[in-house]
Amino acid sequence: MSAGVSTASDLTRLTAAQTGAAIAAGEISAVETTRAHLERIAAVDARVHAFLHVDAEGALAAAAAVDARRAAGEQLGPLAGVPIAVKDVIATSGLPTTCGSRILEGWVPPYDATVVRRLREAGVVVLGKTNMDEFAMGSSTEHSAYGPTHNPWDLDRIPGGSGGGSAASVAAFEAPLAIGTDTGGSIRQPAAVTGTVGVKPTYGGVSRYGLVALASSLDQAGPCARTVLDAALLHEIIAGHDPLDSTSIDSPTPPVVEAARAADVRGMRIGVVRQFAGEGYQPGVQQRFTEAVALFEDLGATVVEVDCPNFDYALPAYYLILPSECSSNLARFDGMRYGLRVGDDATHSAEEVMALTRAAGFGAEAKRRIILGTYALSSGYYDAYYGQAQKVRTLIVRDFDAAFAQVDVLVSPTTPTTAFPLGERVDDPMAMYLADLCTIPSNLAGNASMSVPCGLSPDDGLPVGLQMIAPPMADDRLYRVGGAVEAALRDRWGHLLIEEAPPL
Amino acid sequence: MTVTTDRLPSYDEAVAAFDPVIGLEVHVELGTASKMFCGCSTTFGAPPNSQVCPTCLGLPGSLPVLNGAAVESTVRVGLALNATIVPWCRFARKNYFYPDMPKNFQTSQYDEPICVDGWLDVELVTEDGARTVRVEIERVHMEEDTGKSLHVGGATGRIHGADHSLVDYNRAGIPLIEIVTRPVEGAGAQAPELARAYVTALREIMRGLGVSDVRMEQGSLRCDANVSLRPGPEAPLVTRSETKNVNSLRSVERAVRHEIRRQAGRLTAGERVVQETRHWHEDTGITTPGRSKEQAEDYRYFPEPDLVPVAPDRDWVERLRAELPETPDARRIRLLDEWSLSEFDLQSMVNAGAVDLVAQTVEAGAPVDAARKWWLGEIARVANERGVALDELPITPAQVAAVVALVEAGELNDTLARQVIEGVLAGEGEPAEVVAERGLAVLSDDTALLAAVDAALAEQPDVAEKIRSGKVAAAGAIVGAVMKATRGQADAARVRELVLSRCA
């Protein structure tokens, strides 16, 4: 912890690791840290709109509890007292959870997601809930029923999606950490376009209990942070087996913090995915990616090109599997038990109330995917759509297996372009879907993946993300490689990329 | 259009013209302590919505965890039904909207059930003695129960026309197994009896395994009966109907019998049988159409992504097989020997669902003949009257044994014993309490009896004269009058002796 922290704005500029260490050492209090972030939110969030709900009272109470524990002589964990923003798709007891949808407006869950329970147990202070595309469907946060989030680098541009709120809150120094969820890139793509770090852990590595499902076989919660080490510290807290999630992996979490601290790629084999280049890739993005690959060689890694031919089919397969699962997962939102209810005026049947509620409560993108998925699962079409897509999924897993037989980690640009202007793709679903071209294969295969900043694109001066992919339960490799890239670039620039973001 | 009962052909006409083919789908609620996918209690009769949690309410973000005890029960049922336990199976989602389904999909097994290809031998009583029919069982699968709707107001008690509806989710998520037969042919006119005998035999097995209390009244065993007719041995099968929720053994038989007549009526009149779901009406003894299968919903089944596949360990399955209780067949052979019964006597006990009850009554000290006499006589008559199974009546084997003991001790005669049983069934308490409360005791005082006999002879002098003139048979009228006057408390044989001695 550097000496001379004196103002509230200084407190928001610290990393989570620094903040946690300072609180544990008694140099600063959790309450003043929390207050500093609440003030920052009050000052900038009207422009960024990263938050849907801020729980000042709850956050200050949680922070005071951490301070009391320290005062009582308790040894605090590395993130105790550190504030965090939580994506609004994760159930928080006593705090609204809307998933960015009208249909859940006003719903307050009676229970905490396992991720949130673990955060609270670790003394991490929940500031509030962040904006997102409705039910995590989108790549720009423009599909939120509560208005878009703005990219702190350029308020006229998208912050990525679906977890644009989580990434923007971290990039805007409203919180040092955030929880995101990643179904097809919703942690990594926002991280890439906001110059932050985002990790999609191995599927099953972090409990999904309390994560409102979009596509159960693809969803995974993970850390958003400004540094690789901060992401690792958060990863370690939220990961681990959970008996409440049947798909949770019952084995120890990989040593991510150790790997982030080691930050050494010497002797590692890095694979560049041939399929993730060419048409559709912004030249500035391509350039920064090429430089990052050269950096790996400078750092002592071996770089080879690998072929993953079936990745070309990942996007179409994803857009059959996701809507199929989504059409079923979103069926429960019918106005009968919680959330919005429309037409309950004694003139409509229960069936009509369900239909009216869904018609009014879901946005266009949610409806589009529900209809797509309903169609893909229909008898007579199942084999041709859902069945075929599952076969493609198997082929993609095989491509990864073959690639990881040759290399330790795969790399690619996180997303083909930098942040695009708000409104540019909102009426063009196909263009929007392409933002997740490089991130989707990891979700289909269930492996681990990370995005770290690798510079600003020379053509527009906006952040570019470098994606790394590791085999399932080898998440530590991401932190080792990501940490090395981050350290090398910090040495080159003299600071983290995020420090270059314009003041708000 | 409703076909009224008076236009139906007689049953004999129907089965003379057509060969009935039946199929039975039986749902059994497992008696596990907790629900299928959560830890909630399964106790019957708790206050509405008191046994619920985020998972069985389908709250956003909740996830299922499979109940191992339910899998074990299902495997044991499969083994007892001579089925193959598959090495690997999955759950699927059955998607449809209904307010009593918290998720608007039911987690069930579809094309990958846990048990396949079983059989159950069922005995039918014919004029030529017992005959065994093998009922082939296609599958046994696991699923969760739905909640229970209560429609308030309106004429039908159905959702349409109701003023409002209440839903109790205590039942939602209770483990169910569904046992599905292959079409059973060749029972001919005995098809309705076969249906009943099959369900009776299933109940015996479930009870023997201790996996369910199989109470049809409470809905812990529910039967859907499929009926179709074949116009001749070579003719193709005509469309089938599925009669839902036939809730007593007697109803199973009656519903199948009615469907045979109804379908025969339509076919004879040149009309066609519609493939549809029908509702059985206990009061009127007819079925009425429900939802037509021809416009049936498409359930859009797909594998449940929130659960992992079930792969029963081979050794575990073999251990369960070795620990199965005595089969009803084996017990039949043992009891035939121990109780020295005829096949016919035993079969009628099996058909009445009385074997366990008689066995327990014998264990409680009653002789076999007496136990059989009461369970198959007076108690069976009441069960039949009330349309319930024997074991659903509020009388226990211990209570029947107590009544038998009173008769053996000479404190009750059969007439009085019947009144005691009637009192127990009416909830008046234990047999001894009913005896005391109603003042029931055999009059053994000859002086009191003689007074009653003299009074009766004096009232009917012409009858007295007949007896005196040697027409001994006329004594019955006097005995009857005395029994009536003593409210059945006299010993009829002794009264007869006294009448004859008075007229000698």
Ligand SMILES: [Zn+2]
């Ligand atoms: Zn529950």
